[in-house]
Amino acid sequence: MVLLVRALIFDVFGTVVDWRSGVAREVESFCGARGLAVDGNAFADAWRAKYQPAMEAIRNGGRGYIALDVLHRENLDATVSEFGLAESIDAAARDDLNRAWEKLPPWPDSVAGLTALKSAYAIAPCSNGSIALMTWLAKYGGLPWDAILGAEVARAYKPQPAVYLASAAALGLAPEEVMMVAAHNGDLAAARATGLKTAFLPRPQEHGPGQTTDLEPGADWDVIASDLIELGRRMTA
């Protein structure tokens, strides 16, 4: 398998970066500077809760493809209202706050693991984030991607098969030459159904201390690792 696989593509939110802590920190910093008291984690959870429903409207054909940055911005409007902040944060300030998603900390093992994997494979995000979002996020955290693939290249949202297939095709590779890496069993199940190889690693703090999902691999994924450093070690051994 190591000889056959030529590229690894990655879920990013939760698998490579800690979106919850990052968004919470940005929200608290942003609100604090304006004299507003907000529970950053609660705000991050509420904002993120609107993520799947927003994409679902596109997956089911009700809307054409719209980049995630725009969906995040729409969802921010709703979240700001829920938190009673609609009068306190104007549109321009919301545009700034929306960039919280470009400033998410990598998990401690992410940069080292990706750097090791890059020495032997092409590596790229296969995220629902846009090319812009993935590029600026990589600049922020030092993620050493070779290319930016995923939703915008396919103009579709995971777990639709087109996203995995378009990402492999954009590298000139067959599906079985590409391994999808994720901390989410559902993402891997969709990738496997399109013919990709799969690697799971748990991120038990993605949703905070009370997380109940994706604590364990849900199937016999091709590789199961504890983190990206271990994945790097095993895939370059």
Next chain:
Amino acid sequence: MVLLVRALIFDVFGTVVDWRSGVAREVESFCGARGLAVDGNAFADAWRAKYQPAMEAIRNGGRGYIALDVLHRENLDATVSEFGLAESIDAAARDDLNRAWEKLPPWPDSVAGLTALKSAYAIAPCSNGSIALMTWLAKYGGLPWDAILGAEVARAYKPQPAVYLASAAALGLAPEEVMMVAAHNGDLAAARATGLKTAFLPRPQEHGPGQTTDLEPGADWDVIASDLIELGRRMTA
């Protein structure tokens, strides 16, 4: 300008890598291993001479967008025939030889210059090469791109305006926040017409010792540098 520009996008063939020497070397190595004597530079020039006409059929609407890898492969068939090698190189071998375009040496200043620029800007190719070709070429030569933009993102070929505009848009930037870097005056004229900033550097050996084109800047480009190291120094000063 340094404060306004947030990304630099680059022509690649000729500006960042030495396609002629690289293709010539691959052709001579490939043919030599098969006992065939071929002038690698002449073969490279003949192969490259079919590049603009092949893209023109797509620019003028006669064909839909087709990735450059496919055009290179078609042009290789014609070149092989011109050199009397049609009986000597079968289709599978031609598929291998077509990957010569993934193994082109960077100019001596390219990696250092790009690395310096990457510290202050997002950097990406804005080439007529495909995402796959640009990704594997970067792996080969150590080109530290943040993202892969250009023709495939736009599904059009330079100098069509869509390629420059789609590359800026893919980064979430306005045209004036992006600088096009090229050794070709025509590429820069097209980029400037779409609102991008422009930087010229000469590559007087791109076409070999007899080169007569693009030896000098042809307009008052925003920056004129001797090579990518100087561009890096000036843009990060």
